[in-house]
Amino acid sequence: MSCRPAAELQEEYIISAGQEFVFNDTASTKLFYLSLNELLFDPVPQSCDYVEIVNRSSYPVDLAEISICNRNEQGVLGSPRCLSRDRYLLNPGDYCVLTSDVESLRRGFSLDSGSHCLIIKSMPSMPNDKACVVLLDRDGNIIDECSYTKYMHHCLISDREGIALEKIHPDLPSGETKSWLSASADAAYGTPGRINSQYRSLEACDTAEGFFAEQDWLSPYGDSRQKQLVLRYAFSDQRIANVGIYNRSGAFLGSLAQNALLGARGFFVWQGVDNKGEVPDFGSYLIHIEHFNVEGDCKKQNIVCRILP
Structure with missing residues (x-):
């Protein structure tokens, strides 16, 4: 040292x-x-x-x-x-x-x-x-x-x-x-002098455009970096996005982005809580995404993820 x-x-x-x-x-x-x-x-x-x-x-x-x-x-x-x-x-x-x-x-x-x-x-x-x-x-x-x-x-x-x-x-x-x-x-809740435990590459995880989840599950009460779900995106044009979380019954739980102006690539983080700050029940949830550009090209994506104990 x-x-x-x-x-x-x-x-x-x-x-x-x-x-x-x-x-x-x-x-x-x-x-x-x-x-x-x-x-x-x-x-x-x-x-x-x-x-x-x-x-x-x-x-x-x-x-x-x-x-x-x-x-x-x-x-x-x-x-x-x-x-x-x-x-x-x-x-x-x-x-x-x-x-x-x-x-x-x-x-x-x-x-x-x-x-x-x-x-x-x-x-x-x-x-x-x-x-x-x-x-x-x-x-x-x-x-x-x-x-x-x-x-x-x-x-x-x-x-x-x-x-x-x-x-x-x-x-x-x-x-x-x-x-x-x-x-x-x-x-141990800290990495002084070495690569961070939360380090993530900024490179797009796929050559295709759109939104991609790093993994399809998260464990808010767990002890690993999977306490949160990272939702990456990559686009060749400038787009605006709305990202919402819904339960299996279609009830809205919270928003990750509202009319958010996107860059060429980036990410949003869901920490596994609803808009009241509470962790929903364990099970499957839907991330619904709508993104569009100034020319009016609008696309929708659905990504299913799970909350685990």
Whole structure:
């Protein structure tokens, strides 16, 4: 495991390096070479918060030129904390865990021997209910940003302590709630320094166009990633979709999308609850989909799925 203390006296380090941070409060896709990939903001007792980042670029990134901070409710960025005092290269595709105490982190999670970890003694505040985490380059430009809340966790999780939020794929926008899912139980509710338990490829699962279910069942009370059903889509034209869930009697249970503008490919997630937030009885359910384009081409699809114990 590669573990190195970051600058403990952040302000002195910035001054001695002759750098003055002038915040550029506009994130650019060109700057999205590092991705916020996993967040733990409600750790178990005796453990600590962590932020995992991943290098999604094709070149090594020197983390000595990267800082982390938070953003308050008035939209003001806090004091940046430099990730490393010394040169520290993160290669393409590699993960790095940012935390204040790696030994405390070990009490809650297993860390691979080859994991990158940077110790930042004065990590930005990460409250249990909500906050905003921001990555900055040496010029103060925003590389990536995520405003999280505890309600981004699976709706059936009542005790969120010790459960990390994982990005489904590093290329997804960190600012969108649907990019994140609760880490799975079989991964000890967190995967710092390695591929996420909720990782999914963004490639279409079939060359045909339309909607496709990753699997035809889900188990909301289970302990695996199949707590939810992922409904993928792929289209060559821009379409609008309505997606509803119905029981065997034809009664409407809830909606996954209402006049949703689709991209070339993407997905919706059903967490196995109705519009009242309750899990229906075990059995078969119908996902009814209608999608159309601006030329009036309208198509319908029905996908049958099952809720298992």
